[in-house]
Amino acid sequence: MAEFPRPPFTSRGLQAGAIGVWPLIPALAMYGVAFGVMAKTAGLSTLEAAFMSGWVHAGGAQMAALQGWADPVPALAVCFTTLAMNARYLLLGATLRPWFSELPSYQSYPSLFVMGDGNWAMALREHSQGRDDAAFLLGSGLVMWTTWVSSSAAGHAFGQLLSRPETWGLDFVLAAYFGTMSVAFLRATRDLFPLIVGVLTAIVFERLLPGAWYIGAGALAGSMAGALRHDHAR
């Protein structure tokens, strides 16, 4: 097993992360407000919306889970949706192993709790530039977590003013966000294969099954298509 040095984990690193993350905050706050509005539309209370944001802390998963929200809540389906939406974190977390492996658990595991796409990318960029203070991820993540929870609660409160969120296009925020993300994840022609399989599977399952299962089904089929394609190419 390779030996990795123990990285510094200081209050200066924490501060660097908290300051460095600011470019991501306006979009995150808008996204959080949109989630709050959606949560209100789905029938959640302010406290429930804030609790979900603080405890689950994953915008795409939370919004996708709300798409399949019903009374009573289909707990199994929303959990499967959460797993499907957050499966990418498995890879993000894996990439942190060499850098974080010698950190004590009380530093690495709270850092992973506040890991998101944005601050993960920022932290890895810092690391590649030789700034190896591992507290950067926690510092940036705590600011994102605070923004996410407070903007979710604020959106839920504003929801009373916006009687019809679809008039403002707010039901389209997730689609818009994912549309922009598709540009970053479509790096090569071979990425079209899992995309198309995911699209077609989801369209079929959305017509066959109620709730959020279609996202998990599309994600599973699409990603497996990507892995099969990889085998084929080798």
Place this chain on the structure above:
Amino acid sequence: MIMRADIVTAILLMGVASYLCRIGGYLFMRYVAITSRVEAWLNSMPIAVIGAVLGPIAAKGGASEWLGLVTAIGMMRLTGNDFLSAVAAVAVVATTRALPG
């Protein structure tokens, strides 16, 4: 009643699922190297999830939703700014929905 039992239960389980994803890959890498096939599977996951979310929206949506998606993708390609692109796409959807007819 501020918090309903079935909602709190679902949120608690969602949070566990979410955190397991965050620590799962990190724990996994402690014992096993990710093979190229596993890596290809995980690498394909984001674009498959995006497709699974956008597919039914495009299939069920009208001109507004299609214009919104074109705006999001086109603006992102032009500017590289996800915040700006998402705002523009939402604005296009809101505006075209407000148009009569």
